[in-house]
Amino acid sequence: DAGITQSPRHKVTETGTPVTLRCHQTENHRYMYWYRQDPGHGLRLIHYSYGVKDTDKGEVSDGYSVSRSKTEDFLLTLESATSSQTSVYFCAVRFGPNEKLFFGSGTQLSVL
Amino acid sequence: AQSVTQLDSQVPVFEEAPVELRCNYSSSVSVYLFWYVQYPNQGLQLLLKYLSGSTLVESINGFEAEFNKSQTSFHLRKPSVHISDTAEYFCAVSDTRGGSQGNLIFGKGTKLSVKP
Numbered sequence: 001d002a003g004i005t006q007s008p009r010h011k012v013t014e015t016g017t018p019v020t021l022r023c024h025q026t027e028n029h030r031y032m033y034w035y036r037q038d039p040g041h042g043l044r045l046i047h048y049s050y051g052v053k054d055t056d057k058g059e060v061s062d063g064y065s066v067s068r069s070k071t072e073d074f075l076l077t078l079e080s081a082t083s084s085q086t087s088v089y090f091c092a093v094r095f096g097p098n099e100k101l102f103f104g105s106g107t108q109l110s111v112l
Numbered sequence: 113a114q115s116v117t118q119l120d121s122q123v124p125v126f127e128e129a130p131v132e133l134r135c136n137y138s139s140s141v142s143v144y145l146f147w148y149v150q151y152p153n154q155g156l157q158l159l160l161k162y163l164s165g166s167t168l169v170e171s172i173n174g175f176e177a178e179f180n181k182s183q184t185s186f187h188l189r190k191p192s193v194h195i196s197d198t199a200e201y202f203c204a205v206s207d208t209r210g211g212s213q214g215n216l217i218f219g220k221g222t223k224l225s226v227k228p
Contacts, residue, residue, distance in 0.1 A: 033215070033216075035218075040121075040220060041220060042118075042202060042218045042219055042220035042221045043156070043202065043218040044218075045215055045216075045217075048215060058215065090155055090156070092155075092156075100146070100158040100161060101148075101156070101158070101216060103155030103156045103157070104155055105154065105155050106154075106155055
């Protein structure tokens with residue numbers, strides 16, 4: 001599992017509240033990613049990081065922000081959660097651009 | 113920018129039958145190609161990848177995929193499936209130039225259902 005831990009594993013929250021998901025890795029991967037998985041859409045990239053304090057937007061970044069202050073932690077924040085952000089969120093890591101992605105176990109987020 | 117099309121959202125098949133999961137990609141530059149598998153309630157795992165060299169790549173559990181540049185395809189095949197192969201399979205592509213262009217773009221997935 002490449003030492004990836006996602007927390008929490010499940011969360012239920014209300015519309016308008018802030019939510020932070022955490023991805024923690026123990027193997028010093030340079031690249032870290034946040035994806036969301038929805039039926040019929042596959043996995044879509046939200047944000048990614050290629051080093052400490054180096055982050056960029058993916059294809060579905062609206063309503064999300066990220067931070068990476070340490071190599072091992074990549075945080076995804078929903079500033080004001082909406083029902084459309086109900087999804088399964090996966091963190092992924094890799095050493096380099098042609099290396100395989102290692103995925104975390106996912107966070108099931110429900111926004112009511 | 114790249115894109116990936118998985119032509120079948122669901123593929124039902126009987127145990128021990130052959131299966132092919134189709135994947136086509138679009139890109140104006142050279143790409144790396146991947147197949148990932150997701151078992152129920154788990155994250156994705158790499159099944160196999162094409163980076164360069166031989167166009168036929170194999171996984172340890174009997175799957176193979178062939179890179180066809182002229183048809184921009186990377187179909188996944190297995191000659192005889194098992195119940196345990198029931199899962200969702202994702203094709204993915206990335207730009208060989210790396211950096212931000214090296215992010216993986218995933219298809220929408222194909223659910224393989226193996227019936228006894």
